[in-house]
Structure formats: C-alpha cells, structure tokens
Amino acid sequence: MLSINGLTKRFGDKIAVDTANIQINEPAMIGIIGRSGAGKSTLLRMLNRLSDASDGEILFKNEDVTAMRGAARRQWQSRCAMIFQQFNLVPRMDVVSNVLHGTLNRRSTLATMFNLYPRSDIHKAIDILDRLGIAEQAPKRAEALSGGQQQRVAIARALMQDPAIILADEPIASLDPMNAQVVMQSLRDIHEEDGRMVIANLHTLDTARRYCDRVIGMRDGRIVFDGTPAQLTTGVARDIYGAGSDFSEAATSTEIETLDRTDAPKVEAVA
Numbered sequence: 548m549l550s551i552n553g554l555t556k557r558f559g560d561k562i563a564v565d566t567a568n569i570q571i572n573e574p575a576m577i578g579i580i581g582r583s584g585a586g587k588s589t590l591l592r593m594l595n596r597l598s599d600a601s602d603g604e605i606l607f608k609n610e611d612v613t614a615m616r617g618a619a620r621r622q623w624q625s626r627c628a629m630i631f632q633q634f635n636l637v638p639r640m641d642v643v644s645n646v647l648h649g650t651l652n653r654r655s656t657l658a659t660m661f662n663l664y665p666r667s668d669i670h671k672a673i674d675i676l677d678r679l680g681i682a683e684q685a686p687k688r689a690e691a692l693s694g695g696q697q698q699r700v701a702i703a704r705a706l707m708q709d710p711a712i713i714l715a716d717e718p719i720a721s722l723d724p725m726n727a728q729v730v731m732q733s734l735r736d737i738h739e740e741d742g743r744m745v746i747a748n749l750h751t752l753d754t755a756r757r758y759c760d761r762v763i764g765m766r767d768g769r770i771v772f773d774g775t776p777a778q779l780t781t782g783v784a785r786d787i788y789g790a791g792s793d794f795s796e797a798a799t800s801t802e803i804e805t806l807d808r809t810d811a812p813k814v815e816a817v818a
C-alpha cells in the first residue's frame with residue numbers, strides 16, 4: 548500500500564533522514580518516536596511532498612509519489628492530509644470556514660475570493676465537527692477555542708479532504724494531558740471507523756504504545772526500531788532515545804496514565 552524505499556534527506560552535510568525503508572500493507576495507525584532532531588518531521592514532510600527527497604522513493608498503491616509534479620502533487624497533498632502541533636488555523640476566522648478551507652484545492656479562485664461554499668460542503672463540515680464533538684463551536688472564531696478544540700478543528704479540516712492518509716506532526720505536543728487524550732482518541736476513531744491510515748510523530752512513548760498498532764523508532768535519521776507496542780521494551784526505548792541506564796520512561800511520558808489512575812474528571816468535560 549505505502550512503500551518507502553531508501554528515502555533520504557540531506558541538508559548540506561547533514562543527513563536528516565538516512566535511507567528509510569518502511570512497508571505498510573494495510574491502513575494502520577503508526578507512531579513515530581525519537582528524540583528531538585531524529586528526523587521525524589522531515590520524514591513526514593517528504594511523505595506529504597512538502598519537502599523533496601534527496602534520494603529514494605515513496606510508492607502509494609504503486610504510484611510514484613516522489614515523481615509527482617504540479618496538479619498531481621497537489622492532489623497527493625489532498626489524499627495525504629497533514630496536521631501540525633500548532634494547528635495552523637486562521638485564528639480570526641470562524642470554525643466552520645476553517646474546516647471548509649480543507650476544500651480549497653478543488654475550488655475555483657473566484658469562489659475562494661468570495662468565500663463561497665456549496666451548501667453540501669457546509670453540511671459536510673458541520674457533520675464532521677459533530678462527529679468530533681465540537682459542532683456547537685462552528686460559529687465561533689477559531690482563536691476562541693481551547694487548544695484541544697482547535698486541534699480537532701484541524702482534524703476536521705483534514706477530513707474535509709477525505710484523505711486516505713492523515714499525517715500528524717506532534718499533534719498533542721502543545722496540549723494538556725486531557726486534551727491530548729481526546730485528540731489521540733479522535734485520531735484512533737478515524738483510523739478504526741474510516742479505515743484511514745494515520746502516521747503520527749509523537750514525543751511520548753506511552754502515547755505511541757497506547758494508541759498505535761505499530762511504532763517506528765528513529766535515531767540520528769535512521770530507523771532503529773519497527774515493531775508492535777509490545778516489542779517496545781524499556782531496553783529498546785533506551786536505544787531509540789540514545790539514553791543511558793538512568794533512562795526513565797517517565798521522562799518521555801505525558802500524565803495520561805497518571806490521570807487514568809486517579810479520579811480525574813471525565814474526558815467529556817473538556818469537549
């Protein structure tokens with residue numbers, strides 16, 4: 548389905564991603580972990596064609612993504628939607644218009660200039676917001692929402708493109724543990740219910756273990772682990788993070804597990 552072969556990115560002398568090989572045969576939910584600078588963002592940016600590979604190839608359903616140019620590349624970017632740590636919404640614009648921005652690729656310049664959207668798209672946007680539990684926020688300005696709500700708006704905007712793949716670059720790094728949990732569960736639901744592939748860069752081990760079917764570990768641009776959460780032992784994690792025997796998983800951990808163990812308020816309370 549998605550085949551990444553010898554994918555490499557060089558910035559001058561620096562090799563940010565070094566001959567990455569990843570085979571994904573089904574629409575899985577995959578977490579990419581590794582310390583800062585390991586090459587996680589660069590890998591996702593090449594997948595989405597925001598950045599060109601220096602070497603190697605990406606094949607999706609036997610189509611050569613690395614070779615796509617112009618309209619084909621833009622179309623790929625719709626099929627392979629990306630969400631970011633900082634949400635990248637238009638802060639002063641209302642939520643539903645932000646979601647409708649997900650259709651920009653297929654609208655005419657004139658329609659875009661006058662903010663004209665087909666009624667069916669508006670209904671679709673509201674349905675998606677409803678699915679993510681934030682339909683009542685639709686008329687508000689994006690900047691008025693909490694971080695977790697804004698990230699769900701960004702997910703809704705991505706879903707508007709009806710993507711086969713969702714790439715998430717540290718989607719919960721700016722969120723408190725409870726909102727992080729809501730956002731990760733939304734991504735998991737989208738993966739399970741729609742059969743979409745999700746590939747997320749994650750800065751915490753426990754999140755990768757908890758939500759992903761498969762975890763890929765990167766260190767210094769190389770893939771040093773590719774396996775199931777069960778195979779991700781503390782020893783393996785220590786190797787991925789290049790840590791010594793004093794390595795503590797708690798150092799890469801959000802407080803989600805801790806919250807679950809205490810009588811924290813229910814998740815619905817933050818919707």
Ligand SMILES: Nc1ncnc2c1ncn2[C@@H]1O[C@H](COP(=O)(O)OP(=O)(O)OP(=O)(O)O)[C@@H](O)[C@H]1O
Binds near residue numbers: 558562581582586587
């Ligand atoms: N545009 C660029 N120009 C030069 N070097 C870059 C550029 N983008 C990334 N790098 C370098 O490539 C390496 C990998 O960076 P990347 O952002 O992919 O890592 P990361 O694992 O996503 O880290 P973080 O979690 O901090 O974002 C780093 O050494 C980084 O400094």
